[in-house]
Amino acid sequence: MIVFHKREGFMKKQPLGRHLLLELYACDRDRLDDLASLEAALKEAARRSGATIVETVFHRFTPHGVSGVVVVAESHLAIHTWPEYGYAAVDFFTCGADIDYWRARDFLKEALVAESCEVKELLRGGRRGADGRPGPAEND
Amino acid sequence: MIVFHKREGFMKKQPLGRHLLLELYACDRDRLDDLASLEAALKEAARRSGATIVETVFHRFTPHGVSGVVVVAESHLAIHTWPEYGYAAVDFFTCGADIDYWRARDFLKEALVAESCEVKELLRGGRRGADGRPGPAEND
Numbered sequence: 062m063i064v065f066h067k068r069e070g071f072m073k074k075q076p077l078g079r080h081l082l083l084e085l086y087a088c089d090r091d092r093l094d095d096l097a098s099l100e101a102a103l104k105e106a107a108r109r110s111g112a113t114i115v116e117t118v119f120h121r122f123t124p125h126g127v128s129g130v131v132v133v134a135e136s137h138l139a140i141h142t143w144p145e146y147g148y149a150a151v152d153f154f155t156c157g158a159d160i161d162y163w164r165a166r167d168f169l170k171e172a173l174v175a176e177s178c179e180v181k182e183l184l185r186g187g188r189r190g191a192d193g194r195p196g197p198a199e200n201d
Numbered sequence: 202m203i204v205f206h207k208r209e210g211f212m213k214k215q216p217l218g219r220h221l222l223l224e225l226y227a228c229d230r231d232r233l234d235d236l237a238s239l240e241a242a243l244k245e246a247a248r249r250s251g252a253t254i255v256e257t258v259f260h261r262f263t264p265h266g267v268s269g270v271v272v273v274a275e276s277h278l279a280i281h282t283w284p285e286y287g288y289a290a291v292d293f294f295t296c297g298a299d300i301d302y303w304r305a306r307d308f309l310k311e312a313l314v315a316e317s318c319e320v321k322e323l324l325r326g327g328r329r330g331a332d333g334r335p336g337p338a339e340n341d
Contacts, residue, residue, distance in 0.1 A: 077283055078290055080222070086328060086337045116258050118272050128277060130270045132258050136281050137270055141294060143217055143326065146335040150218055150325045152292065154281060177337030179328065185290045186283065188226060188319065195286040197226045197317030 077186030077195060078136060081162045083151040085169065087176030093142040093149055096121045096129070102172040103131045106165035107138050112155065135160050140169075149173055154185070217326030217335060218276060221302045223291040225309065227316030233282035233289055236261045236269070242312040243271045246305035247278050252295065275300050280309075289313055294325070 092098055100119045107114055112133035119129035125145060131138045136154040143149070151169060153162045170178045190196030232238055240259045247254055252273035259269035265285060271278045276294040283289070291309060293302045310318045330336030 148326050148335045195288045
């Protein structure tokens, strides 16, 4: 599903960022609870998309579940897992036209052995002011 | 704007996560480029929402712009700024019913002196399988 901003003329302008949200269901539950494996998968997904990794933070919760963020030069790639449900939420925020985040999607779906992957793509920072630059619209 | 999943019966079930996306326009440009101030603001926003901070990662880019993520026990709060446009993209992913992320929204809007704040709220992990647990729907 692609969620576009409804303001007229939005699509004529480039947004500042693109934000991909993935709902990964029926994944391999062991992988969703394995911090090292998830961190390696997210870093590989970032690399495949063409992003440059700046820093990573991963945390495993008790009794289960992992949260992880890969900060990239082009923004961030994050994952939150619920091994007990076989579910993972991923979001990949990018700026710059050179990032192909669909490659990250394909890789993560495979790495987590997800049976289903629901996608939302949002464009960020797309509103333009009267001067044509990012800003509140005239009627805000 | 609230983006609900379109599948029938979705709203009868609790989602696993809630994801708040903020578009902050016409902010104070100096604040958007000040890493220490942004980090303090995001941590305070997380605290006000009731979240428990686990770790933070902030990075300042050349020539301008900051990316920062506060990993919280309830998921993450992230910001990406474009000082040159006075724009900041914020996303706050939470799980658990105890987090009031509207408090974080109110605080950040004020802290960044944003003239306009556009909101999208998405429910994550809301799809249910035949057994009523999170999973791919029967017709996936």
